[in-house]
Amino acid sequence: MSIKIENKVALVTGANRGIGKQIVETFIEKGAKKVYLAVRNIASTKELEEEYGDKVETIQGDVSDDKSIINLAAKTTDVDIVVNNAGVGTPQSTIGKNSVEDFKNQLNVNAFGLLRVANAFANTLEKNKGAIVQLNSVASIKNFTPLSTYSASKAAAYSLTQGLRVELGAKGVQVLSVHPGPIDTDMSARAGFTEAFPTTVVSEGIVDALDKGDFHLFPDEMAKQFEAAYQSFSDNVVLAEAEE
Template identity: 55%
Template sequence: MSYDINNKVVLVTGANRGIGKVILEFFIEHGAAKVYAAVRNIDSVKPLVDKYGQKVVPVTVDLGDDASIYEAAKIAKDVNIVINNAGVLKLGEVLNENIIESLEFHIRINVYGLVTMAKAFAPILEMNGSGVFCQLNSVVSMKTFPDFSAYCASKAASYSITQSLKELLGKQGIRVLSIHPGPIATDMGDSAGLTEIAEPPILVAEAILEALKGDNFHVFPDSMAKQIGEAYQSFAENVVEANISEG
């Protein structure tokens, strides 16, 4: 079912740079009434406030701090679309000495942060007449790369959580999207050594908007993502998105 973002209120985590910043600008330019820029440091979105005025509302959100998420939910009571874009990435192979600490770090932000975002904002989306919850999950939720094993593991876990949210929130009339970008030209992509193959972040924003016009759960924005998505399609349709009982 098509979802029109015109005059809708959006919240984007990690909206001060990279994919999040591009999503914020793209949604405003395509009709969103207002975007909450959910960031750790609200001063970092001052340029966006200067550019878009009252259409950008800074709000403090740290995915590692549950209290900040629930406080943001008290402020953004009119939100229709939540895009959980923020996340962390550190390099490190699975046999490194600090792999356990790295796993704990990634899971705290990329997984527990997602769960708390859903718990805090699902009641608001339902109260406002359904809505959309989008999770940025990455292609590494499906294909692991050993140079950043902990990040891949956390994204696999967040993808699993997103599948649960699709079923649970769907019963409340809330649509869930699982976004799986490949290498995108951001600071995070640079730190992962993906600069030479990275594609523009606008592809992610465009893909989300296009997905909202249809019924897809999975969103594969860029070249690598589309390649993986095509190979994954049969499994996604027949297993992930199928109505299979646990019994």
């Protein structure tokens, strides 16, 4: 399966800044007909609205809230591509007095958020023969100790993404799992990364991966090192399992 962005309607969660904002901009540059900007604060997308006019539409959506995502899906039944970009990432080690509560919070957004989005949009994406894109991380396949709870939440999200590939793929829906390394965002800065890759490597990589029908995208130079080491396991276990 593959899907081109030209003349498609897309929806991006967490569209107001960072990678999400860049995905919106790249999708429009590559010919998307319309992009829904799904954000918690609808006042946060004024810059995008001023630049792109009727090619974008801001709509309230909070991936941590069941009702919000159900309402979001009900209002956007014309969507072809859903990009679940919204996420949280706070530095938290495995041992610490706040680790349990921090992990609960990150799971609620990063993993349960994906479940909410996938379930809410499943019928629409099946009907439209569309695609769902999940922003995971290289941390989904390796625990980075200073970001232990984040890594664990992204590992859960990656596992769920594999499940979606099997279940939604059988219904004609393309599923893409994106695994960036450190990207130049506020989240990376808070995590202490002094060197980071531009957001465009992710957004342009998504367009290319959707066109090729890929399941995995490791977009930046650091991520590609993970991809090279992970390739055999991916081919022989992750992807093979879906073909049994």
